[in-house]
Structures are given as C-alpha cells and as structure tokens.
Amino acid sequence: KAGVTQTPRYLIKTRGQQVTLSCSPISGHRSVSWYQQTPGQGLQFLFEYFSETQRNKGNFPGRFSGRQFSNSRSEMNVSTLELGDSALYLCASSPSGGPWGPGNTIYFGEGSWLTVV
Amino acid sequence: KNEVEQSPQNLTAQEGEFITINCSYSVGISALHWLQQHPGGGIVSLFMLSSGKKKHGRLIATINIQEKHSSLHITASHPRDSAVYICAVTGNQFYFGTGTSLTVIP
Numbered sequence A: 001k002a003g004v005t006q007t008p009r010y011l012i013k014t015r016g017q018q019v020t021l022s023c024s025p026i027s028g029h030r031s032v033s034w035y036q037q038t039p040g041q042g043l044q045f046l047f048e049y050f051s052e053t054q055r056n057k058g059n060f061p062g063r064f065s066g067r068q069f070s071n072s073r074s075e076m077n078v079s080t081l082e083l084g085d086s087a088l089y090l091c092a093s094s095p096s097g098g099p100w101g102p103g104n105t106i107y108f109g110e111g112s113w114l115t116v117v
Numbered sequence B: 001k002n003e004v005e006q007s008p009q010n011l012t013a014q015e016g017e018f019i020t021i022n023c024s025y026s027v028g029i030s031a032l033h034w035l036q037q038h039p040g041g042g043i044v045s046l047f048m049l050s051s052g053k054k055k056h057g058r059l060i061a062t063i064n065i066q067e068k069h070s071s072l073h074i075t076a077s078h079p080r081d082s083a084v085y086i087c088a089v090t091g092n093q094f095y096f097g098t099g100t101s102l103t104v105i106p
Helices: none
Strands: A005-007 A010-013 A019-024 A031-038 A042-050 A053-057 A064-068 A074-078 A087-094 A112-116 B004-007 B010-014 B019-025 B031-037 B043-049 B052-056 B059-064 B069-074 B083-090 B094-096 B100-105
Touching: A005 A087, A019 A087, A019 A112, A031 A074, A042 A064, A042 A074, A042 B083, A042 B094, A053 A064, A074 A087, B004 B083, B010 B019, B019 B031, B019 B083, B019 B100, B031 B069, B043 B052, B043 B059, B043 B069, B069 B083
Parallel strands: A010 A112, B010 B100
Antiparallel strands: A005 A019, A019 A074, A031 A042, A031 A087, A042 A053, A064 A074, A087 A112, B004 B019, B019 B069, B031 B043, B031 B083, B052 B059, B059 B069, B083 B094, B083 B100
C-alpha cells in the first residue's frame, strides 16, 4: 500500500510569487491535513479537509489556502510568498473522522521543502 | 505562551540507556500524540493516548490527565532511536511541542 505522497519535495521560489504543493493520501483515506514546520515555530497546523470540505483551520493568514478533490488528493497554495514562508510543509492523511481524534491513526508524507529567496 | 512544553530539548544517551521525555500541556485535550521525526523530515505517529499507558516494543507512553502530563520512555535505547520526538495535543485546536532531539551513541 503506497504511503502519503507529496510533490514537489524541494522547491525554491522568489518573494512575491505563489506556490502550489500537492498531496496524495493513502488510498481510501478521506481526511487530509497540512502542517508547516519551521526551526523557530516548530510544527503548526494549517488546515484539514474531509470529503472536499475544509473542516478545521489553524491560525494562518488568508495567503494560505487549500482544497481537496473528489479523489481525496489535496493541494495547498501560498500566494505572495514571504521570506518567512520558508519551511517544511507536511501533509498527513487518516482514514476518517478528525486526523487527531481518538481511534484514528495519522500518516505523514515526507514533506515539501520550500525556500523563499 | 506555549500550550505544550517538552523537556529536555536535547538529550544524548549511550546505547542501552533508559530514556524519558516529558510533555506538559495547559489546555483541555481529547488526545495526546507522540510523534517521531527522523532527519529528512518524515514523521511517524508512535502513540495516541487519551488515558493510561501504552506499550509498543521498547517504547512506553503514559499520560496523567489530572496533572496534564505525559512521558515517553525508551528502554534499551539504540542508535536507530536517534530522532526528534514531538508531543502533540488535540482539543478544540491542535498544539505541538517544540520537540526533543535525541541522539543515542553506540
């Protein structure tokens, strides 16, 4: 069974540009969640999608957005990139319900390393 | 203000030693998770706890809901246990600790 796949793994963007990251969950998983990890702030929750609907959202500006498709694949987009957006962006999937709820196991992808210059 | 505090931040141990990593939280939670992150980024979920104690191989996780505290123990540590261990809690929001970097020396 394939794991959570994130693309691209590494990318460099210029300040002001936008970026789209992709996440393919484990087959049959309907919940996809996104996280940002930086050395200064650690791991932070961005948002979670379930059956194409955003169900939970962290405390990030509107420049960060996402969506989920009918096949559960998800994308996140960051517009007007800032230097501080340089981070590892992690995607995770879980079978159903909330990604962190009791009884659910969450599976992470390897992440997308974004550098903004 | 950090809703989740981990200690220690860094830990170096000799192979075979017993290791304890602590996590304290200040918010109401429905569950607490221990995560392991190896160099390169990938994260593995080790445990999900809402009460009591869980054991998986050489790893043991405990939680005390009244004291808002959890511990992750590694018995007979091995160099392959070297990683960052992150405590995360879920309640009405998601909160993560800053992680404990563990290095096990052969």
